[in-house]
Amino acid sequence: MSPRSMFKGSLLAGLIATALAAAPAFAQDAAAARPLDGIAAIVDEDVILTSELDRAVANVKAQYANQPGQLPPEDVLRRQVAERLVLVKLQVARANGSGIRVGDQEVNAAIANIAQQNNTTVDGLRQRLAADGLDFDGFRESIRDEITVQRLRQSYAQSRVQVSESEVDAAMAAQANNGTQYHLAHILVGLPDGANAEQIATGQKKIEGVKGLIDRNEMDFSAAAVRYSDSPNALEGGDLGWRSQDEIPQAFAEMLKNMQPGQVVGPIRGPSGFQLLKLVETRDASQAAANTQKVTEYQARHILVRITPVQDADAAKAKIDTLRARVAGGAKFDEVAKESSEDANSKSEGGELGWFPADAYGPDFAKAVTSVGDGEVSAPFRTEAGWHILQREGSRETDVTDQNRRAQVRDTIGRRKLEDEYNRFLQEMRGEAYVDIRTAAAPATGS
Incomplete structure (x- = not known):
């Protein structure tokens, strides 16, 4: 699998x-x-x-x-x-x-x-x-x-x-101690690389002006983000979605511990410029993480006959029917697989696929493996790879709670890293390109 x-x-x-x-x-x-x-x-x-x-x-x-x-x-x-x-x-x-x-x-x-x-x-x-x-x-x-x-x-x-696995371990340990997740939004006033004193002062004046509008209730945070933020998510109201503590820069994470939902902090000077950060709401994710998650896994062998330019679907179906008849007549499934299967990955192992969840190989394979009992051989069925028969060897309930949690944490850390790295990548591309935006005004329409 x-x-x-x-x-x-x-x-x-x-x-x-x-x-x-x-x-x-x-x-x-x-x-x-x-x-x-x-x-x-x-x-x-x-x-x-x-x-x-x-x-x-x-x-x-x-x-x-x-x-x-x-x-x-x-x-x-x-x-x-x-x-x-x-x-x-x-x-x-x-x-x-x-x-x-x-x-x-x-x-x-x-x-x-x-x-x-x-x-x-x-x-x-x-x-x-x-x-x-x-x-x-x-x-x-x-x-x-x-x-x-x-x-x-x-x-x-x-x-x-x-x-790395050590990053996953550290994040899981942190979650065990603090299951809080944070729904965040931000406003960014960007600064160019190597910004001079005048550019920094201008950026700071702008972000302080935006903060003033929000503090005086003259504009809500989302509207201010759409209108003033330089972040790529400005048109989404600066929404950053739900994040666990390990997804948040340490400087912000410390601030969040003392914030209440709806509160806005900043301006904060960061690598990209000045930011305002809003805590929209919080939730406890520890209970969901503690719930046991089980999945049914199956062990099976299969025989594949591929559909190719020289072996059309009808010829492949006729061949798999013949192999199914041989197995029904007493031939050992694994020996027929070693002799005739066209799946190079499993042929030498007698068609052995090991343990896998039902959906691992697609819906047609899932339907076949769940429709027979342990020890039984399926009727021929077709997938994108060709025509198959399978022999189900066993089934079991597997606790995948820790496995799923690790996968989720790994994905979370990966998304955070990708977001940071890819945004820098986009900034580099934009800085190196020749771009001439000729007009931002709406074109005049004819009568």
Whole structure:
């Protein structure tokens, strides 16, 4: 059974969420006149079209349709969104240069998922886009870019982010002593590398002004983050989500011990600039961690007949039927597997797969292994790999509480490290690139 990567997860999760948030914007401004396209920004050898920027701005406005007062002025919003698009262009270019490619089949699958999440079909999504004057090919390319960025981020994590067992041990010990988790938000006023005295003074004056607005209840924290924060999560109200103590820099962790939900502290000077930190709420995670978690595991052997260009599905099915008949006639399963299985990884072991949870090899394999009893041989079944039969050797209930907790802690530490490292990586790319944002003003529309 292969271990699961600490950064494994659906590549589609982020882009589906984006598409869902964007969906209301499809119906926005349908009757409005549309200007001729132009260039909103130049990014190295690529460009951001005005139509791209308009669409992205409309999507953000749709997300804040019920809270329009939280958005900054139009020119500020357009510049914030343009900066996001710049980072996407830079990441896609870096990914392409690293050999990362996203095929049409993956894009088609992602679009089908987005359509399903929006309770429509791909054709229905295409028609909705067309009705709003949005180009389906452009939409496809934006989805391709989203997946590409996710792949680059994963590649970066695998090559740059390592979590040691000692780090996991220390974090688990800390959790045992303090099971509190913190929901945080922040506002960042960024400073350039090597900032001079004047830049530091300007940044400090700005963050103190923002803090004053919040303290005087002239603006809530989320609205201030959207309007003034230089952080990449500004348009999310500066929300940092739930974090355990081991995910928080030590200087902040000490402050949080004495804070009450709703309290804001700062300004705090950090490597990236000045920050305000808000404790939104807390929760006790120790009880959930203490609950016993069990999973049913199975031990099984299998025989695989692959579907290949020279052995089609019908031929593979006929062969697996013959092998199943041999086993039913008294032949030993492991000997047939050694002789005829086309799974190179298990053939020499008589098809032995060891102990694994039912879902380890996909839903079809899970259905087969759970549908037979110990010692029984399944009917032939098909997966993406080809046609199989399996012999279930045993089943057991396994306590995976500690194993799961370690995996969760490892993933948590990895995400924290990745967030810090990847943000620096983005800043470096942005600093090294030629970027000319030509206008942040909204384009004039014709009558």
